[in-house]
Amino acid sequence: MALTDAQRAQLGALADQLIPAGGGMPSASEAGVAGRYLDEVLTSLPDLKAPLETALAAVDGLEPEAALAVLRDDPAAWGVLTAVVPAGYFMNPAIREAIGYPGLERRPIDATAAPDYLADGLLDSVVARGPVYRPTPTD
Amino acid sequence: MEHDVLIVGAGPSGAITAKRLAEEGLRVLVLEQGDWPDYSKATVHREDFPLTAGRDWGWDPNLRQAPGDYPIDDADSDITALMWNGVGGGTVVYAAQWQRNMPSDFRVKTLDGIADDWPLTYEDLEPYYVRVERDFGISGLANDTAFPPGEGPPLPPVPLGPAGRRVAKAHNDLGWHWWPAPNAIATREYGRLHACQQVGTCLQACAYGAKGTADLTHWPRALELGVELRTRARVSELIVRPDGLVAGARYVDADGNEHEARAGVTVLAANGVGTPRLLLLSGDSPDGLANSSGMVGKRLMMHPFGTVVGVFDEDFRAWQGPWGQFIHSLEFYETDESRGFVRGAKWGLQPTGGPFSMTSAYPWGAENEIWGPGFQDAVRGRLGHSTMWGIIAEDLPEESNRVVLDRVNRDADGVPGAKIEYRLSENSRRLVEFHQARAKESLLAAGARDVVVAPFIRSTGWHLLGTTVMGTDPATSVVDAQGRCHDVPNLFVFDGSVWPTSAGMNPTATIAALALRFAEQLIESRREQKVAA
Ligand SMILES: Cc1cc2nc3c(=O)[nH]c(=O)nc-3n(C[C@H](O)[C@H](O)[C@H](O)COP(=O)(O)OP(=O)(O)OC[C@H]3O[C@@H](n4cnc5c(N)ncnc54)[C@H](O)[C@@H]3O)c2cc1C
Numbered sequence: 001m002a003l004t005d006a007q008r009a010q011l012g013a014l015a016d017q018l019i020p021a022g023g024g025m026p027s028a029s030e031a032g033v034a035g036r037y038l039d040e041v042l043t044s045l046p047d048l049k050a051p052l053e054t055a056l057a058a059v060d061g062l063e064p065e066a067a068l069a070v071l072r073d074d075p076a077a078w079g080v081l082t083a084v085v086p087a088g089y090f091m092n093p094a095i096r097e098a099i100g101y102p103g104l105e106r107r108p109i110d111a112t113a114a115p116d117y118l119a120d121g122l123l124d125s126v127v128a129r130g131p132v133y134r135p136t137p138t139d
Numbered sequence: 140m141e142h143d144v145l146i147v148g149a150g151p152s153g154a155i156t157a158k159r160l161a162e163e164g165l166r167v168l169v170l171e172q173g174d175w176p177d178y179s180k181a182t183v184h185r186e187d188f189p190l191t192a193g194r195d196w197g198w199d200p201n202l203r204q205a206p207g208d209y210p211i212d213d214a215d216s217d218i219t220a221l222m223w224n225g226v227g228g229g230t231v232v233y234a235a236q237w238q239r240n241m242p243s244d245f246r247v248k249t250l251d252g253i254a255d256d257w258p259l260t261y262e263d264l265e266p267y268y269v270r271v272e273r274d275f276g277i278s279g280l281a282n283d284t285a286f287p288p289g290e291g292p293p294l295p296p297v298p299l300g301p302a303g304r305r306v307a308k309a310h311n312d313l314g315w316h317w318w319p320a321p322n323a324i325a326t327r328e329y330g331r332l333h334a335c336q337q338v339g340t341c342l343q344a345c346a347y348g349a350k351g352t353a354d355l356t357h358w359p360r361a362l363e364l365g366v367e368l369r370t371r372a373r374v375s376e377l378i379v380r381p382d383g384l385v386a387g388a389r390y391v392d393a394d395g396n397e398h399e400a401r402a403g404v405t406v407l408a409a410n411g412v413g414t415p416r417l418l419l420l421s422g423d424s425p426d427g428l429a430n431s432s433g434m435v436g437k438r439l440m441m442h443p444f445g446t447v448v449g450v451f452d453e454d455f456r457a458w459q460g461p462w463g464q465f466i467h468s469l470e471f472y473e474t475d476e477s478r479g480f481v482r483g484a485k486w487g488l489q490p491t492g493g494p495f496s497m498t499s500a501y502p503w504g505a506e507n508e509i510w511g512p513g514f515q516d517a518v519r520g521r522l523g524h525s526t527m528w529g530i531i532a533e534d535l536p537e538e539s540n541r542v543v544l545d546r547v548n549r550d551a552d553g554v555p556g557a558k559i560e561y562r563l564s565e566n567s568r569r570l571v572e573f574h575q576a577r578a579k580e581s582l583l584a585a586g587a588r589d590v591v592v593a594p595f596i597r598s599t600g601w602h603l604l605g606t607t608v609m610g611t612d613p614a615t616s617v618v619d620a621q622g623r624c625h626d627v628p629n630l631f632v633f634d635g636s637v638w639p640t641s642a643g644m645n646p647t648a649t650i651a652a653l654a655l656r657f658a659e660q661l662i663e664s665r666r667e668q669k670v671a672a
């Protein structure tokens with residue numbers, strides 16, 4: 001089921017080309033993109049495994065930079081790589097925290113509050129300008 | 140005969156028709172090839188939702204390949220056709236941007252000298268807009284200056300949000316139109332709808348039951364009224380009698396068994412691809428059924444689409460919000476020939492999504508990709524700090540843009556699929572370019588530090604219109620102003636296939652209002668209506 005250690009090492013090296021350490025944050029492989037979070041991504045979307053393995057096999061033995069150049073020209077391979085890598089990276093709670101992303105939250109609308117644009121006159125100039133449509137012609 | 144009316148398709152047009160006819164005591168049967176939506180898959184709070192949403196709530200039937208889908212060959216089309224086949228139809232995944240057409244949309248020939256007028260006016264449709272807006276729980280603010288004054292939707296609009304406010308101010312400075320946007324999003328508890336939580340996943344189904352979708356707003360009541368809805372019932376052809384009337388339809392169930400459903404009157408509500416497909420599949424003539432005009436399948440319109448994103452210093456936390464739209468602008472909607480094209484487009488201001496979306500080639504553009512050194516700062520710069528105009532452009536009807544049968548690729552039951560042939564016209568290209576340039580000005584005026592005009596992508600065919608054109612002349616149109624086929628007096632089309640021109644608006648408000656009007660007309664004329672006894 002899971003990828004081999006060699007495949008993971010290969011993926012980690014490619015992933016670090018896409019997401020090197022920076023901005024006070026770890027690289028993709030340091031964040032677990034080829035480890036724990038790869039497993040989570042593939043559990044969520046098992047259909048990604050086969051195309052990922054195909055992509056890795058296609059560039060086996062190439063240096064990461066050269067490998068990336070090859071994959072870039074192959075839309076299917078590039079698609080799977082640029083799905084798996086950021087998906088795994090942003091699944092890591094430490095990464096989400098570092099970019100200030102709490103995940104999707106419920107933000108109920110306060111329907112009782114008076115709309116700000118009525119209170120502060122934001123719409124006034126639009127209304128003052130009058131109609132901006134062409135009416136139905138009468139023949 | 141068990142049923143008075145057979146309806147093909149359980150999307151909004153089919154649902155509205157079924158419910159209204161059942162209210163009058165008509166016995167209605169609806170055949171729908173897909174299933175009910177499974178909202179347990181709307182797992183918005185899971186970290187993997189950006190991954191699984193594409194699989195579970197995808198829009199492209201060719202990729203999704205769900206049991207209710209049929210193949211659509213789009214190799215010869217600049218745009219791919221998108222839809223959701225099941226109870227609720229496209230509303231299950233729609234962005235809930237709820238736009239009426241403007242008066243000029245019904246009078247394109249008279250006003251702009253091109254294409255055709257509709258055999259009805261804005262004023263004819265206005266009472267039906269009001270009614271469907273109540274039925275779908277629409278939120279918005281009445282007396283938008285881009286429309287004739289009148290009754291607005293029942294619920295207050297969604298909040299402008301910090302992004303909406305900022306861009307609204309810029310439009311005030313520019314002297315450009317904007318208005319709090321109309322959405323099929325309940326801003327408080329309303330009927331069977333719950334209040335929106337602004338989670339921003341409208342395009343991947345609403346986990347909170349807050350979006351006005353036909354499976355929630357219409358189907359429960361229609362079923363209570365006695366409508367019979369058969370899901371996983373794929374119609375393969377209409378049954379044509381020797382006297383030329385339609386007696387109902389043949390369909391295949393989930394186990395592959397064939398059945399016949401008979402009714403006095405048949406209504407197609409299968410969308411701009413499904414409806415012409417079914418007509419082309421039916422009858423003895425190689426041209427299909429109801430096609431003496433030769434127009435069945437022709438004049439396909441799908442709305443070229445543009446996106447312009449602005450990145451700001453201000454943190455809008457706009458990875459979510461109603462999606463939907465915060466505000467809309469119709470400043471450049473009406474024709475101005477000095478621009479080098481006719482007709483126009485509607486703009487809707489939207490959130491841009493979570494971190495995963497910040498890395499994608501759309502809308503950010505391959506040339507702006509952020510892979511490599513600086514990745515994290517680039518994500519932080521975009522995430523929550525960006526907002527985008529979605530631009531819905533009007534495309535003009537052209538006979539060479541069309542739906543035909545695909546006898547090579549067939550659905551799971553062996554029924555031929557559809558093939559679409561569609562090319563962007565010069566008018567469309569100029570129109571989109573002009574609007575992108577103005578939208579860029581809008582965001583720069585709002586203080587964007589960076590503006591990206593998204594690359595053109597093919598997968599934007601959310602709106603499927605025009606393929607059984609409505610008109611008064613049987614030589615040039617397929618259905619009359621009642622939606623009745625000129626050639627077959629007990630066969631009707633009540634979906635967006637009947638549109639003579641496409642308008643530059645999200646179409647569901649007008650599809651819905653028109654379906655309700657058609658249903659009322661059918662009820663009114665029922666005594667004179669020819670039926671297959
Ligand atoms: C991703 C997405 C986003 C959208 N966003 C917006 C938006 O923001 N605003 C807006 O106004 N519109 C939007 N739309 C468009 C909107 O969904 C459609 O306009 C609307 O659903 C059309 O309604 P309809 O009933 O005519 O057709 P549909 O909703 O397409 O329903 C047709 C039904 O017929 C069924 N059917 C077809 N053929 C057969 C057959 N042979 N046998 C049995 N059943 C059949 C289909 O399975 C389907 O359920 C969006 C669409 C998509 C896909």
Ligand code: SF4
Nearest residue numbers: 335336338339341345
């Ligand atoms: S933004 Fe509102 S309507 Fe849209 S999916 Fe979220 S809760 Fe539902």
